[in-house]
Every structure is written in structure tokens, then in C-alpha cells.
Amino acid sequence: MIERILIPTDFSESSRHALKYAIEVNEVFKARLFLVHVLQDFTEFSEYNLSPSILPQLFLEFEENAAKRLEEMVSTLVPAHMHCDTYILHGVPFYEIIQFSKREKVDLIVIGTRGRTGIKHVLFGHTAEKVVKKAHCPVLSVKDPEILFSMP
Numbered sequence: 001m002i003e004r005i006l007i008p009t010d011f012s013e014s015s016r017h018a019l020k021y022a023i024e025v026n027e028v029f030k031a032r033l034f035l036v037h038v039l040q041d042f043t044e045f046s047e048y049n050l051s052p053s054i055l056p057q058l059f060l061e062f063e064e065n066a067a068k069r070l071e072e073m074v075s076t077l078v079p080a081h082m083h084c085d086t087y088i089l090h091g092v093p094f095y096e097i098i099q100f101s102k103r104e105k106v107d108l109i110v111i112g113t114r115g116r117t118g119i120k121h122v123l124f125g126h127t128a129e130k131v132v133k134k135a136h137c138p139v140l141s142v143k144d145p146e147i148l149f150s151m152p
Contacts, residue, residue, distance in 0.1 A: 001029075001107070002029040002031050002107040002108050003029070003031050003032065003107055004031055004032050004034065004104060004105060004106045004107050004108075005022055005025070005026060005029070005031045005032070005033050005034065005106065005107065005108045005109075005110060006034045006036060006097070006100065006101050006104070006106040006108070006109045006110070007019050007022045007033060007034065007035050007036070007109075007110050007111070008036050008037070008038070008093070008097045008109070008111050008127070008131070009035060009036065009037050009070070009073065009112075010037070010038075010093070010127075011037070011066075011069050011073075012112065012114070013144060013146065014112030014113065014114045014142075014143075014144040015111075015112040016073065016077070016112075017112060017142060017144040017145075017146075018110050018111055018112035018142040018144075019035065019073060019077055019078075019110075020077060021110060021140075021142045022110035022140075022142075023077065023078060023079065023082065025108075025110065025140070026082060030082075031107070031108075032083050032084075032085070033078065033082060033083065033084035033085070034084075034085050034086075034087065034100070034104060034106065035070055035073060035074060035078075035084055035085070035086045035087070036086075036087045036088075036089060036096075036097065036100060037066045037069070037070055037086075037087070037088050037089070038088075038089045038090070038091060038092075038093040038096045038097065039059070039062055039063065039066060039088060039089070039090050040091075040092070040093060041090060041091060041092075063088055066088050067086070067088060070086040070088070071086065074086060087100065093127045094127045094130035094131050094134065097109070097111075097127070097131050097135075098131060098134055098135055098136070101135060101136065101137060102136055106137055107137055107138075108137060108138050108139075108140060109131060109135055109137060109138070109139045109140070110139075110140045110142060111127075111128045111131055111132075111139060111140070111141055111142065112128065112141075112142055112143075112144060113128050113141045113142060113143045113144070114128075114143070114144060128141055
């Protein structure tokens, strides 16, 4: 029985599509939804040369922005009859998603197959792929139909 569904989001269109898909699936299961965003700790990348004095304010702004975006997703996409909790985690996205899913005894993870692209993808790796490979529970990877695959 699926009682707890985790939907990680990076606020990309792909992750919004995954949330919509999870909502459709949840019409059958009536599970508790967990919408999670992970704030990456970018201070480990020395090329940014950020002053330590601005980091607390910067993190606070990122967290406030993420909280607003999570609430917007819930208020506009999640039906009122579904229970959806939002969480902001800190760390490496795939690791935090997996740890959260274990801690909360999640039965299913629904994740978009393509998040942000470009340098972020190169630096941080493909979160969805790592979650699929390492998660303790089933992972439903959802491809956004608007994204077309092209052969390299």
C-alpha cells in the first residue's frame, strides 16, 4: 500500500510536471504527499569567492524564496482534499532526498527526469538518476512531454 509519496522539486517545469503526475496517481492511493526542495550548499565551490559575512543573509533569502515557491506550488496545483507537507532541506540534493525518504518511511518517490540544465547539471550531476539508483523504495521517474529527446 502506498501511504507516503515524496515529490522532490527544483522548481523546474519538469518537477512541476512530476508533481501533477503524483497528484493524479494519488487520486487512487489517497497518500500523504511530501513536496521537498533541497538547497545546495554552494560554499564548497571556491570559485565563487563569496564573503563569509554575506552567507547568512544569502541563505535566508534562498530559504524564504524556496518557501514561497513551495507554497505557490501547493496552492495552485494540489487539490484541497489532499494532504501535502512542504520541506526545505540543505545539502546535496540526491543524498538529502534519499535520507528524507528513509526517515519519513516514504513508499514512493515521484521525480522529474530533467531538472535544470547547463552548468548546474554538470556541477551537481543528475539528481533523478542518482535517486533512482540509490533509493530504498520505488521511484517513478516522470518525463515532461514538452521536452523532446534528441540523439547526440
